[in-house]
Amino acid sequence: MNDRLQNSMTAVSSPFKLSIRGLYKAYGDAVALERVTMDVLTGEFVTLLGPSGSGKSTLLQLICGLVPPSGGRLFIDGADRTQASAAERDIGVVFQNYALFPHLTVGENVAFPLRIRGLERSVILRRMEAALGMVGLTGYTERMPSELSGGQQQRVALARCLVYQPSLILMDESFSALDRNRRLVLQDEVRRIHRETGTTFIFVTHDQEEAMTMSDRICLMNRGRVEQFDTPRALYDTPRTVFAADFIGTSTILQGVVRPGGRLATPVGDLPLPDGSSVSAGTKGALVLRPEHLRLHTDDETGLRGVVEDVTFGGAEQRVRFRLGNDQKIVVQVPATLALSAGQAATVRWNAGDGHFIPDQEA
Numbered sequence: 001m002n003d004r005l006q007n008s009m010t011a012v013s014s015p016f017k018l019s020i021r022g023l024y025k026a027y028g029d030a031v032a033l034e035r036v037t038m039d040v041l042t043g044e045f046v047t048l049l050g051p052s053g054s055g056k057s058t059l060l061q062l063i064c065g066l067v068p069p070s071g072g073r074l075f076i077d078g079a080d081r082t083q084a085s086a087a088e089r090d091i092g093v094v095f096q097n098y099a100l101f102p103h104l105t106v107g108e109n110v111a112f113p114l115r116i117r118g119l120e121r122s123v124i125l126r127r128m129e130a131a132l133g134m135v136g137l138t139g140y141t142e143r144m145p146s147e148l149s150g151g152q153q154q155r156v157a158l159a160r161c162l163v164y165q166p167s168l169i170l171m172d173e174s175f176s177a178l179d180r181n182r183r184l185v186l187q188d189e190v191r192r193i194h195r196e197t198g199t200t201f202i203f204v205t206h207d208q209e210e211a212m213t214m215s216d217r218i219c220l221m222n223r224g225r226v227e228q229f230d231t232p233r234a235l236y237d238t239p240r241t242v243f244a245a246d247f248i249g250t251s252t253i254l255q256g257v258v259r260p261g262g263r264l265a266t267p268v269g270d271l272p273l274p275d276g277s278s279v280s281a282g283t284k285g286a287l288v289l290r291p292e293h294l295r296l297h298t299d300d301e302t303g304l305r306g307v308v309e310d311v312t313f314g315g316a317e318q319r320v321r322f323r324l325g326n327d328q329k330i331v332v333q334v335p336a337t338l339a340l341s342a343g344q345a346a347t348v349r350w351n352a353g354d355g356h357f358i359p360d361q362e363a
């Protein structure tokens, strides 16, 4: 059986839009991306999240074929596309710097991918208008890019991508230049477009809130590796590493060692292990507590004692930075009705069994 036939047969059976096997990239001695293996389901919204330099853009560039890998393989719809050029992959890409053609109108920009594909004029017009409608820019056809706000330019860039109906769209830090309100509106719109079109999206951001609200799954990256690839809830509730616990949401991380009898010896005292953690005595690791697990009491001596450092108003709830005896800082969320001030002594408690235990990983 020839390769093409084999590929097209696998394509029919694959539930994955994208499969990556041991893909890596080195620039000379510097490894930008360690061997990555992952699968993205057809129709999924996946976000690559991580700090600066963690390899997000490198992975995206390898997926869209702008940069050749140093090793590994990449499959689209089950077919090996490792050697395919960017054009052959038929992936839509929206970059951070909108990259619109400044001398073309909005309509001409959006129509461009169809013009180079040689489609009929009436079809181009209809699809261009539909794409602009989808991103909320009906009536903007004759405007020049310079007459648009940053958010509108980003919408045009997205419309120019949607217009040729790629089945996979990559977006790299697309909203990072926008103010918060515009960002939120565009996040909603992209989610709606994702729902309506069923297109697979791979989105890159270093903003964990953006990743949490938008994604079906998040691929958390750190130093060129995939730290954890999971749903937002699983990343929040059951982070597999201290890095993940720290990067996603606010957490109190208490390092310690499990004692015979099953309590965790930490610098702030012996603490109960979370429910369901089956770890043997001598295991080192970290107890992760989220602000909503913790309760602050000003009229009761039971619990860990400390001092309120700082109170931030946040609507119905206030966030309290709290310092324990050994200088361990924690963040607690309390109702806005609880009167608290900096310097006040208090105790903090949580339900025995709450939280999540992360055993130390072998390096």
Ligand SMILES: Nc1ncnc2c1ncn2[C@@H]1O[C@H](COP(=O)(O)OP(=O)(O)OP(=O)(O)O)[C@@H](O)[C@H]1O
Pocket (backbone or CB within 6 Å): 027, 030, 031, 032, 033, 050, 051, 052, 053, 054, 055, 056, 057, 058, 059, 206
């Ligand atoms: N063309 C290149 N030549 C050499 N090193 C590179 C090149 N591109 C990226 N790198 C290195 O690879 C690593 C990963 O970079 P990458 O741009 O993928 O990270 P990132 O997570 O996208 O970061 P950011 O959020 O800052 O864009 C970095 O250490 C970077 O310096």
